[in-house]
Amino acid sequence: FGGGRSDREIVPSKGKPPVTPESVVNLDHGDPTLYEEFWHGTGDRATIVIPGWQTMSYFSDLRGFCWFVEPGFEREVRRLHRLVGNAVVDGYYFVAGTGSTQLFQAALYALSPAADGTPMSVVSPAPYYSSYPSVTNFLSSALYRWEGDANKFNGDTCIELVCSPNNPDGGIRKAVIKSNSGKTIHDFAYNWPQYTPITEAASHDIMLFTVSKCTGHAGTRLGWALVKDVEVAQKMVKFMELNTIGVSKDSQLRAAKILKAVCDGYELSPAKEANRLFHFAQRKMAERWSKLRATVAASGIFSLPDEVSGYCTFAKEIVTANPPFAWLRCHKDGVQDLEAFLRENKIVTRGGPKFGVDEKVVRVSMLDTDDAFNMFIGRIASIK
Numbered sequence: 001f002g003g004g005r006s007d008r009e010i011v012p013s014k015g016k017p018p019v020t021p022e023s024v025v026n027l028d029h030g031d032p033t034l035y036e037e038f039w040h041g042t043g044d045r046a047t048i049v050i051p052g053w054q055t056m057s058y059f060s061d062l063r064g065f066c067w068f069v070e071p072g073f074e075r076e077v078r079r080l081h082r083l084v085g086n087a088v089v090d091g092y093y094f095v096a097g098t099g100s101t102q103l104f105q106a107a108l109y110a111l112s113p114a115a116d117g118t119p120m121s122v123v124s125p126a127p128y129y130s131s132y133p134s135v136t137n138f139l140s141s142a143l144y145r146w147e148g149d150a151n152k153f154n155g156d157t158c159i160e161l162v163c164s165p166n167n168p169d170g171g172i173r174k175a176v177i178k179s180n181s182g183k184t185i186h187d188f189a190y191n192w193p194q195y196t197p198i199t200e201a202a203s204h205d206i207m208l209f210t211v212s213k214c215t216g217h218a219g220t221r222l223g224w225a226l227v228k229d230v231e232v233a234q235k236m237v238k239f240m241e242l243n244t245i246g247v248s249k250d251s252q253l254r255a256a257k258i259l260k261a262v263c264d265g266y267e268l269s270p271a272k273e274a275n276r277l278f279h280f281a282q283r284k285m286a287e288r289w290s291k292l293r294a295t296v297a298a299s300g301i302f303s304l305p306d307e308v309s310g311y312c313t314f315a316k317e318i319v320t321a322n323p324p325f326a327w328l329r330c331h332k333d334g335v336q337d338l339e340a341f342l343r344e345n346k347i348v349t350r351g352g353p354k355f356g357v358d359e360k361v362v363r364v365s366m367l368d369t370d371d372a373f374n375m376f377i378g379r380i381a382s383i384k
């Protein structure tokens with residue numbers, strides 16, 4: 001042994017490089033760095049230390065429904081849903097995943113193939129989240145295959161992905177396929193009060209959530225599924241066993257501490273924004289949306305989906321929705337490919353075709369740092 005430098009500190013990576021006035025501003029991904037400011041302010045309340053001897057076993061809870069779920073993580077998730085009121089948890093099975101991306105695949109596995117053994121069709125109304133087609137098809141599975149826009153589907157049976165609020169356009173969605181044999185997966189990555197008024201405790205068959213967009217801890221790679229049917233939940237657990245032999249315990253413990261800090265911020269400490277994640281994020285998002293709407297209105301060449309508002313049972317007042325992405329359309333003569341046009345203006349976005357629609361619209365992340373967002377606003381304002 002030896003030879004290495006034992007005095008060198010291990011420091012975490014910093015993520016994307018900061019933007020400078022000359023650099024390209026990259027708002028292609030929904031990298032939720034907006035939340036760093038909040039977590040800077042919570043100090044030790046959201047910090048965990050894991051000694052070298054801990055979390056070594058593969059197993060978490062052999063007596064629970066799912067052997068790789070950390071009970072503390074499940075407990076804080078259920079507590080959070082009860083606090084926010086966005087999903088029913090009683091009577092639901094709980095499955096953890098490496099991001100909701102893994103759970104999405106586990107759900108496809110659990111619901112496939114079709115009854116006659118042929119690949120199950122997977123659909124979602126356009127514009128749909130760009131990962132749905134790529135993640136569904138990348139292994140060319142014989143169990144399921146992507147069939148595109150749910151509104152154009154005319155087969156017998158399918159899995160419909162219902163993303164609400166919708167990535168990319170922020171729309172509030174219900175399933176569109178009306179078939180008795182059809183199945184749904186509700187992707188609730190953004191069904192949190194900073195993005196949308198909470199109107200009901202949802203109670204669908206499979207509901208997917210992620211810490212990535214709830215608290216901003218995308219790097220923790222942790223999501224969860226609430227599943228009504230025990231057999232479907234068991235198949236999802238089986239997928240996790242085959243795919244990654246469970247889910248990082250370290251991540252679950254960290255997420256449990258983070259979610260505990262969120263719940264404590266509402267239930268224990270005095271009501272101040274420094275402790276209230278959803279209020280912090282709602283205010284930040286609302287500020288950004290009003291800046292963006294003013295800039296777009298002044299530009300004369302861009303447009304956005306209309307603002308929507310509604311009564312939020314969590315905030316107990318009427319609130320305006322603040323979607324996580326701006327779905328920006330361009331009406332300037334001669335601009336066919338908006339993604340390419342914005343790239344020439346040093347703004348990286350994701351173009352409509354990746355979401356199953358035309359090239360004159362792009363998706364722009366609203367969740368990045370203040371610097372990146374302000375740079376984006378400045379550049380949009382200067383395009384004539």
Ligand code: PMP
Binds near residue numbers: 030099102211212
């Ligand atoms: N669903 C939607 C709609 C998303 O936007 C994202 C992240 N961009 C995910 C799922 C996946 O999130 P993660 O794997 O980080 O949990």
